[in-house]
Each structure stands twice: as C-alpha cells, then as structure tokens.
Amino acid sequence: MIFEQVAQGGCQSYLVGCAKTRMAALIDPEVRQIDRYKALIDAHGLSLRTVIDTHTHADHFSAAKELGRLYGAEVVTSAPYGTRHLKDGDTLEIGKLKLKAMATPGHTRDSMCLIFEDRVFTGDTLLIGGTGRTDLPTGDPDMLYDSLFNRLLKLDPKLLVYPAHDYKGRSCSTIGDEIANNPRLQKRERGEFVEMMRSLSLSMPEHLTEALRVNLSGAKSVAQLLNEAAATVPLYPMDDLKAGLGKPSDFVVIDVRERDAYEAAHIPGARHLPRGQLELRVNQAFPDPNVRIVAYCEVGKVSTLAAATLKEMGFPNVMGLDAGIKTWIERGYPTESGPARS
C-alpha cells in the first residue's frame, strides 16, 4: 500500500495507492494542494482513479471535481456532479485495495467514514481530541451521537484514525485513544452529548457560503476565477504609466470602475468603460481589435477580470495595471476628476 498524508492549514487529505496495480485514490483533496497531489502521484508512478469527499466541506474548497476532470477519475461525492454516490456498506475498489464506506451523518447529513485495512478515514465525524461541529447546514448532534457511539466507536479500538482536519500538527490517533482521551467523547449519555454540541459557540468558517456553493455545484471560487484571469493577462507597471503621463503613447488606458468613482478621481487621460458595460460597449469603444489597452480599477481585481474578458473577446493586446488607483493615489500621483468625455 502506498500512503501519503497531505497536511496544510489544518486540512488533511490522503493519497492511497495500490502497490500492485498503481491505481490510486485521493480522499478529501483541497483545491490549493492540486500541484502537490500531482507531484505525489507522479513520484509514486500512480494512476489516479478515484477522488473522494467524505462530506460536503463548508470551510475549504474541494478539488474533487477538478481532479476528476484532470485525471478522468471517478468522483465520489454526494454533490450532484459526483459520478458515484456512496451508500452505507458500499465498497470502493482501488486496484487490489478495498475501502468500505460507513455512513456517519451528524457533522453533515452526507458524512461518510472509510474503513481501510488498519485505519479509518473519519472525515469530520471524529477528529483527534474532537468531533466535527454540528451547527453548520445539515448538521445534527443527535445523528452525530448515533454515528459515533453506536457505529464508529464500536470498531476495533486499534484502528488508526485519520481525520479530515487537525489544527495541532498531529497525524493520526486510534479509536481506543479517542474513546479514552477525547474530551467530547466523555459525554457518553445522549442528552449530555447533544447539549454539549449545542452549547459550543464556534465562529462561522470564513468562506462558508462560498465553500458550500462551490463544493455543492463544482463551480469555481472567486480566487480560482481571479487566478485563471490573471494567468491570461500581462501586467503593465504603474510607475511606467506615471512616467509616460502627458507624453504620446501607443495604448489606451481604461478605468473599469463605476461612474461615480471615475468622476471623483481617475488617472489623467483614462477613458471610462465600466466592467458592467464592457461587453456591450466594446465594439463602439474599440473598433480596432489590435489596439493596446491598459485596464485599471480600484485594487486590480476587477481590471484583471475585465482584461481577461477583453482577451476572450478578441483583443490580444490588453493588459492590466499592476496595481489599482488606490495605490496610485497613495503614491501621490496626479489624478483628474469630472465626467468622461464622450
């Protein structure tokens, strides 16, 4: 068996490979670690066949859909884009390896644990010294009680526990150790356990709404959209733009912010083409598709999206300013105000 644990920022994901067939599975992959997974898969000479989310994550972005697309792998998730939906008792075969699914709702309704030889991947059902919270969408402390005390904790105490999160740099535990030492598991009576889970006042994960939307739909996060746009757009240095002010130039500067912001202060000579009207006004604004364009906005994000859109629309010579007008003003560079000239 080939086994790699990838820990980053409290998230734990796992690469499991069959030494005989070189087939592999990734459990709870996270989008920021895709390059690391690729490197591990290559280093071991593996073929990624299966990607698994133990549940719908609310606190980070799953890489399941993207890895499924990249490797043509089966995507095991309860989300609608999954190519396989696990049921309690199902077996996942990874070459000669077998992972057995155990439904453990509670942290979320779709939570699964995966039992594999001497270990169990517990997702967020059981953590080292903790349990998954039950106050996020579809969480239920009563269900978590049953999943823990009537299922998971009845497994062999020697089984190794590999959770989806650990915030203290620990790699694994055992069922027996958790039963003995995990503070949340000392409330063994249902009512006490439920009461304890209900009284935890935990702060909401930072990207809760976005993570749920992205993980349930398989669509892109804002960061992904911006990264993809940035990869297609060259940057023009702000200091060069400042140095060329008032001199003839072979490019057009466009301000893609809303009208109020443009009128209050803009870079001298900049034309106004707000991001929201870009597609509809671009033919009139730029009859020559080979025109060189430098786009800017407040901080550089909206202009990156605008420039990427222009590229897609057939303007190959579009760039983004390497910072927004906020930085321009902070540097004390000159601005103009007033309405756009038509």
Ligand SMILES: [Fe+2]
């Ligand atoms: Fe979770």
